Amino acid sequence: MxxxxxxxxxxxxxxxxxxxxxxxxxxxxxxxxxxxxxxxQLGIYLLSFFLPPLGLMPGIKYLRVHDSKANIVGLIAIILTIISIILTFWTFSGLINSYTKLLGSQLGGGF
Ligand SMILES: [Zn+2]
Structure with a gap:
């Protein structure tokens, strides 16, 4: 052949x-x-960090190929996605907490 x-x-x-x-x-x-x-790589990382759910798609795609360099890119994309999601929840719960405290103080510290 x-x-x-x-x-x-x-x-x-x-x-x-x-x-x-x-x-x-x-x-x-x-x-x-x-x-x-x-x-x-930069495009994927930015996507992963700023638009977390969308970054999972190229992340998984890069993880599945038989190319160690691409696998690392995929892994970083997924880690960035997870970090971004955690940061979003953390910021959000922080906002809720401060808002609840503010509300509490305006109501005279309790019911
Ligand atoms: Zn054919």
């Missing part, structure tokens, strides 16, 4: 080894490497 060629497991068409999808039927021939460029 020619090492520069890959045979599609679905339709048997011969494709170049560098192609991600079969040219005949469109079947995915190999795992598409995920970008781990600094810009891409």
């Amino acid at each position: 020619d090492p520069t060629q890959i045979i599609c497991p679905k339709c048997g068409a011969i494709n170049s080894v560098s192609s991600n999808f079969c040219q005949a039927c469109g079947k995915q021939l190999r795992e598409i490497p995920l970008s781990t460029s600094v810009a891409k």
Whole structure:
């Protein structure tokens, strides 16, 4: 077998080894490497931190591929998501607490 060629497991068409999808039927021939460029990483981290639920999707996607560098990116994205959620709850409960105290003092310290 020619090492520069890959045979599609679905339709048997011969494709170049560098192609991600079969040219005949469109079947995915190999795992598409995920970008781990600094810009891409930064985008994922920002997404994870500022829009916590959305950051989980690329995080899980990056964790599932067989690429240790991408796995680290995914792990950081998920950790950032968790930190962001904790911070949100912490800030929110802090606000509720101070509001409750304010309300309490306005009512003369109790009922
Ligand atoms: Zn095919």
